[in-house]
Amino acid sequence: MDAFISGLSEAIELLISFDPYVMNIISVSMMVSGIALLIAAIIGIPLGAFLGLTNFPGKHLVVALLYTGMGFPPVVIGLFVFILFSNVGPFGSLEWLYTTRAMIVAQSVISFPLVAGFTMTAVMGVNQNLLLQLKALGATRRQILWATVKEARLGVLVSVIAGFGAIISEVGAVMMVGGNIAGKTRVLTTAIVLETRQGNFGLAMSFGLILLTITFIVNFIMLHFQKRKLIGRD
Amino acid sequence: MDAFISGLSEAIELLISFDPYVMNIISVSMMVSGIALLIAAIIGIPLGAFLGLTNFPGKHLVVALLYTGMGFPPVVIGLFVFILFSNVGPFGSLEWLYTTRAMIVAQSVISFPLVAGFTMTAVMGVNQNLLLQLKALGATRRQILWATVKEARLGVLVSVIAGFGAIISEVGAVMMVGGNIAGKTRVLTTAIVLETRQGNFGLAMSFGLILLTITFIVNFIMLHFQKRKLIGRD
Amino acid sequence: SEDETSVLTMATTTSTEDSGLLDELLPIFGDETGYEVDVITVGTGQALEIGRSGDADILLVHAKELEKEFVNDGYGTERFPVMYNDFVILGPTEDPAKVSEANDLDEAMSLIYQIGKEGDSTFSSRGDKSGTHVKETTLWEEFQLDIEGKEWYDSLGQGMGDTLIAANEMRAYSISDRGTFLSMEDSIENLQIVFEDDDMLTNPYGIIPVNPDTHENVNYEAANELVEFFVRDDIQQKISEFGIEEYGQPLFFPNTD
Amino acid sequence: MTDKVIYNLQNISKTYSDKTVLDIDSLTIRKGEILGLVGPSGAGKSTLLRILNFIEHTDSGEVHFLGKVYNKDSLPDLHTRRKVTTVFQRPYLMTSSVYQNIIYPLKIRKQNYDSQRVEKIINKLGLTQLKNQRADKLSGGEAQRVSLARALIFNPEVILLDEPTSNLDPANVKIIEDMIADYRNEFNATVVMVTHNVFQAKRLATKVSLLYKGKIVEINDKDEFFTNPKHKVTKQFLSGDLVY
Amino acid sequence: MTDKVIYNLQNISKTYSDKTVLDIDSLTIRKGEILGLVGPSGAGKSTLLRILNFIEHTDSGEVHFLGKVYNKDSLPDLHTRRKVTTVFQRPYLMTSSVYQNIIYPLKIRKQNYDSQRVEKIINKLGLTQLKNQRADKLSGGEAQRVSLARALIFNPEVILLDEPTSNLDPANVKIIEDMIADYRNEFNATVVMVTHNVFQAKRLATKVSLLYKGKIVEINDKDEFFTNPKHKVTKQFLSGDLVY
Numbered sequence A, B: 001m002d003a004f005i006s007g008l009s010e011a012i013e014l015l016i017s018f019d020p021y022v023m024n025i026i027s028v029s030m031m032v033s034g035i036a037l038l039i040a041a042i043i044g045i046p047l048g049a050f051l052g053l054t055n056f057p058g059k060h061l062v063v064a065l066l067y068t069g070m071g072f073p074p075v076v077i078g079l080f081v082f083i084l085f086s087n088v089g090p091f092g093s094l095e096w097l098y099t100t101r102a103m104i105v106a107q108s109v110i111s112f113p114l115v116a117g118f119t120m121t122a123v124m125g126v127n128q129n130l131l132l133q134l135k136a137l138g139a140t141r142r143q144i145l146w147a148t149v150k151e152a153r154l155g156v157l158v159s160v161i162a163g164f165g166a167i168i169s170e171v172g173a174v175m176m177v178g179g180n181i182a183g184k185t186r187v188l189t190t191a192i193v194l195e196t197r198q199g200n201f202g203l204a205m206s207f208g209l210i211l212l213t214i215t216f217i218v219n220f221i222m223l224h225f226q227k228r229k230l231i232g233r234d
Numbered sequence C: 001s002e003d004e005t006s007v008l009t010m011a012t013t014t015s016t017e018d019s020g021l022l023d024e025l026l027p028i029f030g031d032e033t034g035y036e037v038d039v040i041t042v043g044t045g046q047a048l049e050i051g052r053s054g055d056a057d058i059l060l061v062h063a064k065e066l067e068k069e070f071v072n073d074g075y076g077t078e079r080f081p082v083m084y085n086d087f088v089i090l091g092p093t094e095d096p097a098k099v100s101e102a103n104d105l106d107e108a109m110s111l112i113y114q115i116g117k118e119g120d121s122t123f124s125s126r127g128d129k130s131g132t133h134v135k136e137t138t139l140w141e142e143f144q145l146d147i148e149g150k151e152w153y154d155s156l157g158q159g160m161g162d163t164l165i166a167a168n169e170m171r172a173y174s175i176s177d178r179g180t181f182l183s184m185e186d187s188i189e190n191l192q193i194v195f196e197d198d199d200m201l202t203n204p205y206g207i208i209p210v211n212p213d214t215h216e217n218v219n220y221e222a223a224n225e226l227v228e229f230f231v232r233d234d235i236q237q238k239i240s241e242f243g244i245e246e247y248g249q250p251l252f253f254p255n256t257d
Numbered sequence D, E: 001m002t003d004k005v006i007y008n009l010q011n012i013s014k015t016y017s018d019k020t021v022l023d024i025d026s027l028t029i030r031k032g033e034i035l036g037l038v039g040p041s042g043a044g045k046s047t048l049l050r051i052l053n054f055i056e057h058t059d060s061g062e063v064h065f066l067g068k069v070y071n072k073d074s075l076p077d078l079h080t081r082r083k084v085t086t087v088f089q090r091p092y093l094m095t096s097s098v099y100q101n102i103i104y105p106l107k108i109r110k111q112n113y114d115s116q117r118v119e120k121i122i123n124k125l126g127l128t129q130l131k132n133q134r135a136d137k138l139s140g141g142e143a144q145r146v147s148l149a150r151a152l153i154f155n156p157e158v159i160l161l162d163e164p165t166s167n168l169d170p171a172n173v174k175i176i177e178d179m180i181a182d183y184r185n186e187f188n189a190t191v192v193m194v195t196h197n198v199f200q201a202k203r204l205a206t207k208v209s210l211l212y213k214g215k216i217v218e219i220n221d222k223d224e225f226f227t228n229p230k231h232k233v234t235k236q237f238l239s240g241d242l243v244y
Ligand SMILES: Nc1ncnc2c1ncn2[C@@H]1O[C@H](COP(=O)(O)OP(=O)(O)OP(=O)(O)O)[C@@H](O)[C@H]1O
Pocket: A234, D016, D017, D021, D039, D040, D041, D042, D043, D044, D045, D046, D047, D048, D089, E137, E138, E139, E140, E141, E142, E167, E168
């Protein structure tokens, strides 16, 4: 249990001292996960909403595939991205491997099915009369999509939260394609693994706590906009 | 690209040859994730539904915490469980560390917030009139919970799928508390990491493909029961 | 921002990185030459694979046979010996197999084998085809002990640090490089060295620049400078002193192979 | 008609975000009454029914129900609450079959039930053909009839009806009015019915009350209410001149 | 009244899982008509409106609309579809303010609009007080009025009304009937109105049609329909004896 206590005090110390090493790790984490999430959301939300609203033969299969994407092992995605961007891979000439760019690519791929899948579920849960109503009012496909996403906003928001949670806490893929290079591609999770491996459980815990604090604050801010909806069951 | 092709053919070969090493890894994976998911669902679904239906001061905070749990780094949970069950930890005498039991504990903790959080979201998305209707018909709290879960069943199912996806593909925590012992606690993801570390990218890919195939089949079966709902937007 | 040629990517194994040696030496190299070294820490096999695909400029690993093969296949220009440390055999503090009383390595390994067979203890192997694991496998073979499929033989498939943590928890026997053991000694209180100092237990580290003829993108110039840096007398001196302050003994020895 | 008091409301008020939608000084409902509740749109009629069914808290005041007192902090126990039910203005049917929806109240009461009686109610309401259909795909009037069947099935002592025939054609309206009257006579049940149809109130109610801006403006025996309205607002309402 | 044909339906049918709910040989609706659509619950009235609004595919047959032909594989383009709208039996209001709901059709048309006219409609329907309230918390009648305002706001050529006054009190009913009549007169718009209220059909419609079990049993000028019904079923319906 000591590890928790010492981890906690170490975490607080690290944070208030603005240790540049720690600050760099935090900022790389936020930057990589933030951009990746943005990419995943920009593609995933419209696509998920579209799938939620449309029927076509084989939809069942597409849905199962999308949900399977949620269980796509991040390490496999990491490996995949690694091979793509490796020197001998098709995109080797970009020299993105062991940079934050490759990490962003991997994390976008990881979070995308989560965002799209949960958005789809949320949209499917919206009252079916909305669709008829929107059509009757003369909305275009795009306007229907947007209005439905707005109605399902809590679910869509949670899809983004889930995507964020998955990538900010992910370690295998970023380790593989980022290389955990100190000062460049080291993020909170890879730092946790590094410290754990070296037996520094206290420091590992403190990085974990920092990570959780960040996630909590981000969630809290995101949910704030949904406060009314959240407690609106009156 | 070669790695993909060779990975695919290797995967098929491994599967059809019923290689006992591979079969053991698959069965440990399924057993651990299956039991963990069951535990998470039994606690998470009722709790999530309860939170979705009830208003209380500070609910906003509890919700943010739950969603933060979705982004709880698995390695930190692994570390946590490790410390609990280590020789010097409070449950050390159980000798669960480096057995599938510790893995089940860790995976239950990882999947629990996902199941509870998405169930909560799904239940909150149900038409608010349902609650009034159920009360007016004389349903008890428990009956209201159950009826609401039934109405939100697609969302609840997806919460279970999300939980399954998260733990079947997770590697950090099971590695840490299970130890990746060949024939005992080695699962698909830890096997992937092992092969990757050894530079056997093809074999790693093939384990990845096996994992995805399993996830896909499981999802497909689960979704089958929801087929009507899924394509029912007519 | 930064010039591409000023960055050098080195792939190495966890045991090297975790010892902290690189953190001490690489900044000096950076100050002297202006090169910045990105260290990628992976398994031995993966390090060699990264070298084969030209994703690293230089490798620092410890698997002599594999390294030679790497050079022979044309992926590396040459293997330069840098340093060595040694392996130690670890066991639980109560040492149920009485390995510490063994007279030679053969007897030590046999005692571990015996106690495992009796079901009174286990052995934690890295099981990841790393330098350490390859060495361990050679030893079992050398003394004709067949560990294939044995219940007491746990093949972990993990890094050195993780393997030691597991052995510590399971009160198992294991083999480790001295550096990793010393650096983790404080957090693995159940383990102690039960056998050491044998010629067969040396662990040589080599450094290999990736062949620019195979991968033209590699930073061969910088790689060569790093090689020259590592074999320089003052740096070899630093290697031999590294760890004395903290552990009372050196973790690595300068090497002329 | 017996004199037994079922409901007695005292100084009830209900406010939604600063807007007081209900403010009732006093209201008594007796056993066996059919109270017709009329009033313009937004007057608070549905809100009052929610309070009578104990599915919404009041902000202040007391509800005496079957001799016990409840206020904003206390609700009746399950057993008592199960004596009342509502047919909502927009009924919510669960995504199971029509039949499953109708017997739901019996199922949750773990009650042995007379399946012949169930069939009879289903039959009377013209739902026999729809029994095995999914309930969430029904037409407006079908949904309303299922909702009524679901309410009558478990013999509640008090039935609250929120415009139960608003989506129905004349023939169905007649059937339902007859069923309500019969049910009340057979079980000496108490009925509160919101309706916009003054004729319906005339046909069915024993007492009528006008709710206006959250207040009970007038309550009286049916005949008195229609032939001899006391209040100015009632007169306006009956002549169709009362707008909000 | 002009003679211009707006709708002409030929051999339309619609089946839900083996159950044919609509089967219309022929139906013509002309510009400026107010067609009252009556019929028992479940007859297919709402389904017909969905087809007239092109928000549901037919299974067979042709819909001629403004001179073009559409069938189960073809729907009008956006521009044409935007000439029609429906006020649904159970209106769906989005979780924004009442005002936002009402101007939504204008916003999605990216149309400059006369905000005075918006205010006028809101005013007439007695929604001024509710303008900034959340639309998903409205009472039944309030929701119905918002839905009507939202439909009238963008001057559709064809308005389909599905029991638009079912949840309203007499005074409101009158206001809305007047608005519908005025709107039709001002814009020479075409109106199809489902109603269970025979009096309402009498007051408002120019033509009346009886839908029964998915078929159009009779369609005629209002006066003829009520005073001189041709079909046996129509007679039964008008006397209140027609049950499914
Ligand atoms: N949850 C809520 N939040 C805010 N306002 C509400 C809520 N519920 C109802 N109201 C408002 O309270 C007033 C009364 O509503 P209620 O549903 O009781 O009216 P009603 O008399 O049933 O009207 P109608 O005949 O139109 O159904 C309305 O103005 C409505 O907008």
